[in-house]
Amino acid sequence: MALILTEEEQLLKTSASELFKSKAQIAALRKLRDEKDPLGYSKSLWKEMSNLGLAGLTISEAYGGLDFGYVGLGQVLETCGRTLVASPLVSTVLLSGTAIQLGGNEAQKKQYLPGIASGDSIFAFAMDEGKHHNPENCNTKITNNLISGNKTMVIDGHVANYFIVAVKDEKGISKLVVVNAKNEGILVEKIEMMDSRNLANVRFENVKVEDILDSYSSSTNLIENVLDVARIGLAAEMLGGIQEAFSRTIAYLKERRQFGVPIGSFQALQHRAAEMFGEIELCKSVVIKSLKAIDNQSDDLPKMASLAKAKLGETYKRVSNEGIQMFGGIGMTDDEEIGFFLKRARVVQHTLGDTNFHLDRLAKMKKY
Amino acid sequence: MEATADKKDLKKFRKETREWLDANCPESMRQPITGPEDVYWGGRNGEFKTPDFKIWFEKMHAKKWIAPHWEKQYGGGGLDRMEYKILTEEMSRLGCRKPLFSFGLSMLGPALLKFATEEQKIKYLNDIVDAKIRWGQGYSEPGAGSDLANVQTKAEDKGDHYLVNGQKVWTSYGEKADMIFCLVRTDVEVPKHHGISFLLIDMATDGATTRPIKLISGKSPFCETFYDNVKVPKENLIGTEGQGWDIAKYLLTHERQMIGGIGETHVPTPVSDIAKKYLEIKGDVMTDAVLRAEIAKFEMDEAIFDMTIERVIDEAKAGNNSGALSSFFKFYGTELNKRRYEIMVACQGIDGLAWEGEQYNHGAIAKQFLRTKGNSIEGGTSEIQLNIISKRILGLPTR
Numbered sequence: 001m002a003l004i005l006t007e008e009e010q011l012l013k014t015s016a017s018e019l020f021k022s023k024a025q026i027a028a029l030r031k032l033r034d035e036k037d038p039l040g041y042s043k044s045l046w047k048e049m050s051n052l053g054l055a056g057l058t059i060s061e062a063y064g065g066l067d068f069g070y071v072g073l074g075q076v077l078e079t080c081g082r083t084l085v086a087s088p089l090v091s092t093v094l095l096s097g098t099a100i101q102l103g104g105n106e107a108q109k110k111q112y113l114p115g116i117a118s119g120d121s122i123f124a125f126a127m128d129e130g131k132h133h134n135p136e137n138c139n140t141k142i143t144n145n146l147i148s149g150n151k152t153m154v155i156d157g158h159v160a161n162y163f164i165v166a167v168k169d170e171k172g173i174s175k176l177v178v179v180n181a182k183n184e185g186i187l188v189e190k191i192e193m194m195d196s197r198n199l200a201n202v203r204f205e206n207v208k209v210e211d212i213l214d215s216y217s218s219s220t221n222l223i224e225n226v227l228d229v230a231r232i233g234l235a236a237e238m239l240g241g242i243q244e245a246f247s248r249t250i251a252y253l254k255e256r257r258q259f260g261v262p263i264g265s266f267q268a269l270q271h272r273a274a275e276m277f278g279e280i281e282l283c284k285s286v287v288i289k290s291l292k293a294i295d296n297q298s299d300d301l302p303k304m305a306s307l308a309k310a311k312l313g314e315t316y317k318r319v320s321n322e323g324i325q326m327f328g329g330i331g332m333t334d335d336e337e338i339g340f341f342l343k344r345a346r347v348v349q350h351t352l353g354d355t356n357f358h359l360d361r362l363a364k365m366k367k368y
Numbered sequence: 369m370e371a372t373a374d375k376k377d378l379k380k381f382r383k384e385t386r387e388w389l390d391a392n393c394p395e396s397m398r399q400p401i402t403g404p405e406d407v408y409w410g411g412r413n414g415e416f417k418t419p420d421f422k423i424w425f426e427k428m429h430a431k432k433w434i435a436p437h438w439e440k441q442y443g444g445g446g447l448d449r450m451e452y453k454i455l456t457e458e459m460s461r462l463g464c465r466k467p468l469f470s471f472g473l474s475m476l477g478p479a480l481l482k483f484a485t486e487e488q489k490i491k492y493l494n495d496i497v498d499a500k501i502r503w504g505q506g507y508s509e510p511g512a513g514s515d516l517a518n519v520q521t522k523a524e525d526k527g528d529h530y531l532v533n534g535q536k537v538w539t540s541y542g543e544k545a546d547m548i549f550c551l552v553r554t555d556v557e558v559p560k561h562h563g564i565s566f567l568l569i570d571m572a573t574d575g576a577t578t579r580p581i582k583l584i585s586g587k588s589p590f591c592e593t594f595y596d597n598v599k600v601p602k603e604n605l606i607g608t609e610g611q612g613w614d615i616a617k618y619l620l621t622h623e624r625q626m627i628g629g630i631g632e633t634h635v636p637t638p639v640s641d642i643a644k645k646y647l648e649i650k651g652d653v654m655t656d657a658v659l660r661a662e663i664a665k666f667e668m669d670e671a672i673f674d675m676t677i678e679r680v681i682d683e684a685k686a687g688n689n690s691g692a693l694s695s696f697f698k699f700y701g702t703e704l705n706k707r708r709y710e711i712m713v714a715c716q717g718i719d720g721l722a723w724e725g726e727q728y729n730h731g732a733i734a735k736q737f738l739r740t741k742g743n744s745i746e747g748g749t750s751e752i753q754l755n756i757i758s759k760r761i762l763g764l765p766t767r
Binding site: 004250262265266270271273274277284288289307310359362363364366367 | 638640643644649652653654660661663664665667668669671672673675676678679682683685686693696699700751753754755757758759761762763764765766767
């Protein structure tokens with residue numbers, strides 16, 4: 001499987017890029033932030049994205065999707081990353097859509113997937129329970145079809161129509177369940193994050209469950225599989241942010257003059273820029289290879305996901321830090337947009353496991 | 369229909385190639401190479417270490433597979449790109465060694481194919497394929513390392529010959545080279561890059577001498593070479609006078625890919641396997657948490673660097689030219705190799721630092737470790753590669 005895009009994937013990337021160029025520049029995120037938008041994303045943009053089919057890229061045609069695959073979704077996420085587009089693509093499509101597509105039975109897929117593909121339903125994925133990502137830490141219990149527990153870092157939790165919740169049954173077996181957000185006993189606390197997006201703490205107290213997603217060989221594998229797919233999707237988004245922050249920094253090095261010359265002519269900066277270029281070349285490779293691993297249902301998925309999330313986390317941190325330093329004082333101002341990448345880098349790095357988490361996981365896979 | 373026929377032919381070619389290699393490659397020539405003494409280099413004084421080396425070279429030579437992708441009039445096998453790829457794949461599948469190691473094949477050959485006259489190509493390329501001449505490279509000088517264009521070895525036009533005076537350093541296996549391809553200054557009046565020419569010098573000529581350089585590893589794979597009124601025939605000039613810098617750059621691209629590890633087929637032992645052998649593991653976790661993190665990070669970068677080679681090759685096949693990336697591959701590949709050996713030495717403790725003794729494999733790891741320090745110096749230092757990336761790829765201004 002060659003590590004290049006097909007013509008269709010390239011076209012998709014171009015059309016997503018055109019849409020975001022006209023409708024979702026960083027100025028759009030700034031506006032949502034400054035106006036304290038209650039949704040945290042633009043409803044009309046999400047409608048347009050859905051009309052283009054972006055919400056249904058990974059959903060089978062039988063359920064209203066395009067069955068285009070994860071390499072395609074990855075291109076859209078990468079493009080979102082370039083202008084830091086805030087949308088329910090990660091919560092609803094990447095995490096929850098994948099969970100239902102992989103773990104739902106025929107009836108469940110029929111019930112939920114068309115709403116995701118059309119952009120009408122917003123789903124939030126409630127997994128973590130602490131300050132750090134840790135799939136093993138699950139104290140939310142299911143008894144008699146009622147769940148109780150506290151979830152953290154729930155992306156778009158404050159606007160969701162449905163939650164997909166990771167729980168443990170009486171026997172201690174992990175499961176993913178679907179909960180209607182209208183059900184009684186749900187307490188949502190919205191948190192505004194540094195990157196101007198929303199996470200939520202969600203408390204479930206004896207909340208009725210609509211469905212259990214159990215059409216998968218093993219439910220523990222289902223959760224891991226969904227997480228790995230989402231980690232790779234986030235890595236694709238990060239690749240977009242990294243490339244954009246880097247190209248803005250290079251442009252600034254050519255334009256900003258001190259001592260009568262462009263600062264980009266200084267070797268101290270050139271070598272750091274050239275090293276970052278190399279790291280980004282590595283990032284591109286692991287992202288496309290891991291996206292293809294999803295579509296090919298590769299056995300290497302856990303390894304690929306951790307390689308991608310670890311490497312992209314490390315590189316986004318480096319490139320966003322260097323961006324601020326190379327922009328100098330102007331990079332510290334809110335007017336200059338380079339700081340938005342630093343903010344997003346930290347939140348997305350933390351989501352679904354940071355570099356240390358995934359390096360540790362890689363070492364464990366190889367038993368050292 | 370034609371495409372299907374082609375595909376069928378390639379399938380047939382693969383089958384025949386596999387059968388021929390299996391029938392003709394001696395068992396000992398399918399074992400991994402242990403070092404530079406464990407290969408056939410050819411040349412006027414070339415020696416076959418064992419009879420199998422001779423058998424394997426002669427079989428491959430008769431089959432015209434010493435330079436399988438060169439045209440037939442130059443001693444090549446005339447294979448097209450797909451056939452050549454199949455042959456390399458099948459050789460690597462069986463573990464077949466290259467029958468001839470030669471800087472003529474890997475470095476000079478590609479430059480001759482691009483810049484030499486037809487007459488020169490027929491003469492020198494055939495000699496390379498027949499292993500008649502062992503080649504060395506004469507680029508660096510005491511005053512021209514990273515600033516390679518500053519070469520001072522002079523070649524004066526004396527009518528029917530050039531008179532060469534000067535000194536070269538870092539010539540790999542220079543004392544064993546029959547001939548050397550050199551960068552010499554033929555014009556001192558023009559800017560330095562434009563006064564350089566590419567000259568082939570026979571080391572048997574009067575006035576040419578060599579002296580080995582002992583390295584920190586204790587080994588002497590490199591030489592200094594000296595030229596004291598050496599007469600070189602005019603027809604040994606490749607390209608035109610003043611074209612030497614272009615030829616050198618072209619050739620360095622091939623060398624960088626070689627040093628950076630592109631096209632290498634052997635898979636090295638994972639460093640974590642070495643760590644597991646030497647260090648304490650409790651419940652599948654190394655107790656040295658700091659080294660464990662360093663290993664995990666190294667293995668991440670190593671795995672993704674391999675994917676990057678794969679991606680760039682795929683992109684090149686799809687028609688995206690990525691020649692400028694050779695500096696990146698040289699930089700990253702050599703820095704990775706240095707990291708690998710730092711970790712290997714750290715893992716093995718005192719065993720990794722032993723210098724002599726049978727039980728320590730005569731200090732092989734320590735010596736290899738020391739040798740890797742040269743990886744990011746030879747063929748253009750890491751800093752020079754970063755300069756090239758920032759100028760040619762990122763377009764950052766020069767001062």
